[in-house]
Amino acid sequence: MSKPDLFPKKSTAGIAVDPRTLERVIPESRRPDGSLRKQIKIRPGFTPQEDVSRFRGTKQAQMDAHTLPKGHVIGWTPPPTTSASTSSAKSKSAKKNEKRKEKRKEKAEEAVTVKDNWEDEDEDEAGENTKKAADGGEVGSSDRAAAPAAEGSTAKETQSTGDELVETLEKLDVR
Structure with a gap:
């Protein structure tokens, strides 16, 4: 037999099982003036009026057992907790x-991103022109203004500054 709780549960009338003697008792309590009430023993089999439950017929008891909890919505089911278990139960067509x-x-x-501003188009064109210059392609008169290379610089310097510019533009690109 298991040991009773140190702080036993009380019934509506205040009756609890004494952990030392295993008898039903009303534990001692303190009055408002500070004095103590004695512990009261309860006869075996006695049930006070407060603890008597309301009579329910068999059909009423069954209906009470099958009622939905307060606030429950009929037909609602909680979402699945794991998605991995549902993926294994999928059909071939669902997997496809x-x-x-x-x-x-x-x-x-991979598709073209939507641009937020018209100004972004000008910056992208400048970036494309620098890519052409870095690859060694033809650079037109309008492309020369956008290219960062000076007249006396070599092709390697142009390529390195072009790569740096491309990297900075890619960092700024919002997708």
């Missing part, structure tokens, strides 16, 4: 559709 969605997302990421 999932792969297709992933491919679409990848293509969308």
Whole structure:
């Protein structure tokens, strides 16, 4: 037999099981004036009126057992906790559709990004022109103004400054 709790649960009438004697008692308590009330023993089998539950017929008891908790919405089920368990139970077509969605997302990421400002287009054109200059391609008269290289610089210097410019532009690119 297990040991009773040190702080036993009380019934509505205040009856608890004494942990030392295992008898039902009303524990001693303190009155408002400071004096102590004695502990009161309860006869075996006695149930005070406060502890008597309301009579419920069998059908009423069954209905009470099957009632939904307060605030419950009929038809609502909580979302699944793990997504890994649902992926293993997917059909072949669902798995194929999932792969297709992933491919679409990848293509969308690779696609041209939407520009926020008209000014961004000018900066991108300048960046493309510097890429052409860094690759050794032709640079037109409008491209020369955008290229950072000076007249006396060599091709290696132009390439290194162009690479630095491209890196800084890529860092600034918002996707």
